Amino acid sequence: MTANGGRIIFQGADLFDGENALRSGVNVVVEGQRIDSVGEAPVEAGPDDRVVDLSGKTLMPGMFSCHFHTGFGTTATQGGAPVLGLEAPAAYFGILGARNLSTALQCGITGIIGSSNPYNLDVCLKEAMVLGQLEGPRLLACTQEFVTSGEQADGTNRSWFMDLNNHGLIRRVDGADGYRQATRQALGAGCDIVKISSAPGHGSSPIRDICYMTRDELDAVVEVARKQGKRVRSHCPSRTAILECARAGVDIIDHADRIDSEGIDAVLEADASITPSLLWSTRFLAFAESWDHSAGAFPIGDGFPENLPDTLERLRGVREDFEYTCKILPEVVKSGVRLLLGDDFGFPMMPHGDYVSEMEVYTELGIPAQTVLQWATKNGAEAMGRGDDLGTVDEGKLADLLVIDGDPIANLPILRDPAKMPAIMQEGRFVRDNLR
Numbered sequence: 001m002t003a004n005g006g007r008i009i010f011q012g013a014d015l016f017d018g019e020n021a022l023r024s025g026v027n028v029v030v031e032g033q034r035i036d037s038v039g040e041a042p043v044e045a046g047p048d049d050r051v052v053d054l055s056g057k058t059l060m061p062g063m064f065s066c067h068f069h070t071g072f073g074t075t076a077t078q079g080g081a082p083v084l085g086l087e088a089p090a091a092y093f094g095i096l097g098a099r100n101l102s103t104a105l106q107c108g109i110t111g112i113i114g115s116s117n118p119y120n121l122d123v124c125l126k127e128a129m130v131l132g133q134l135e136g137p138r139l140l141a142c143t144q145e146f147v148t149s150g151e152q153a154d155g156t157n158r159s160w161f162m163d164l165n166n167h168g169l170i171r172r173v174d175g176a177d178g179y180r181q182a183t184r185q186a187l188g189a190g191c192d193i194v195k196i197s198s199a200p201g202h203g204s205s206p207i208r209d210i211c212y213m214t215r216d217e218l219d220a221v222v223e224v225a226r227k228q229g230k231r232v233r234s235h236c237p238s239r240t241a242i243l244e245c246a247r248a249g250v251d252i253i254d255h256a257d258r259i260d261s262e263g264i265d266a267v268l269e270a271d272a273s274i275t276p277s278l279l280w281s282t283r284f285l286a287f288a289e290s291w292d293h294s295a296g297a298f299p300i301g302d303g304f305p306e307n308l309p310d311t312l313e314r315l316r317g318v319r320e321d322f323e324y325t326c327k328i329l330p331e332v333v334k335s336g337v338r339l340l341l342g343d344d345f346g347f348p349m350m351p352h353g354d355y356v357s358e359m360e361v362y363t364e365l366g367i368p369a370q371t372v373l374q375w376a377t378k379n380g381a382e383a384m385g386r387g388d389d390l391g392t393v394d395e396g397k398l399a400d401l402l403v404i405d406g407d408p409i410a411n412l413p414i415l416r417d418p419a420k421m422p423a424i425m426q427e428g429r430f431v432r433d434n435l436r
């Protein structure tokens with residue numbers, strides 16, 4: 001909306017609507033918070049309207065990052081393992097999270113689905129945005145990582161002497177009743193999506209084909225979340241866990257490294273989504289495989305001391321999993337599974353803000369940029385449960401829009417350059433406006 005309450009008329013844009021190929025000469029009118037019209041017909045401007053000439057520029061929906069750890073980033077002990085979410089005081093994590101959200105918004109990400117975080121960080125940040133203390137993307141606030149005792153992500157394993165239990169990034173939960181209680185508490189505290197950890201692997205250690213959680217534990221989380229209209233996501237690299245989680249009704253299958261045709265069918269049947277998040281694996285392997293082991297032990301593992309042959313064996317397993325995923329991903333895409341963007345940004349190898357690099361991992365596997373941009377827009381909105389209101393440029397939808405100086409489908413890297421993204425609009429209001 002203009003200062004006088006008039007409309008914004010984007011004229012002569014190349015439109016990426018979130019789904020289809022670029023269409024030239026499109027006029028998009030924004031009135032208030034919403035898109036009033038999209039079409040080729042000339043639009044007559046009133047005295048209060050602002051006409052923006054977008055010839056040579058692309059208009060597209062705001063993007064979604066659907067695996068986002070608000071609390072990941074630089075801390076004094078960064079780089080050590082395991083990540084406990086206790087490496088800094090809560091206040092520092094709050095600052096880090098606010099900065100990460102702001103970074104994402106400035107990259108054109110207008111929607112985020114949280115992954116696990118400590119200190120109920122997502123809820124606090126969401127409240128700060130509602131209260132006008134922080135500008136950032138709309139956010140589905142996530143819980144801590146719910147883990148069964150002793151599983152890979154249980155930060156208490158190596159740090160048992162700290163008696164961490166439910167502090168920091170993880171919350172240890174066992175049994176169906178335990179999962180019901182933890183889910184109810186977290187939803188009561190304001191979370192929108194529950195993160196569970198159901199299988200080992202993806203990243204620093206190879207996948208074992210197991211599901212940590214029992215079926216009644218999975219069912220308990222999903223049932224409680226569903227009743228309250230909330231969502232569930234699962235760290236889910238193994239073949240078995242993909243099947244179990246999809247069949248239990250988990251909404252987002254994170255990583256899905258060892259998916260096969262049966263897993264694809266189960267995910268399709270459940271209408272679940274997948275975040276392949278392969279940038280982490282790419283960057284981890286590049287770091288691990290260039291490590292000079294004669295200079296010292298490789299620093300990323302599960303925290304337990306490890307001899308060199310075991311480290312090398314572990315890294316070989318991670319490489320094998322990664323190559324399997326790269327090979328099957330085009331098949332997953334072809335099947336019609338809803339894929340999403342979002343990765344473990346915040347690690348030293350992949351700072352927040354480097355979001356385009358994840359897209360490039362997929363285009364390098366031969367997946368068209370247009371498809372990846374649909375993951376970033378339409379698919380993200382659907383996974384958030386806001387497909388009716390966001391994710392595409394259509395009449396009646398909320399005006400979360402980006403203006404790109406060029407064609408992001410032909411030239412994906414331009415999305416990296418703030419100078420090539422002259423405008424970011426959220427619900428009809430410019431967050432960035434360099435169009436004048």
Ligand SMILES: [Zn+2]
Pocket residue numbers: 067069115116343344
């Ligand atoms: Zn993650």
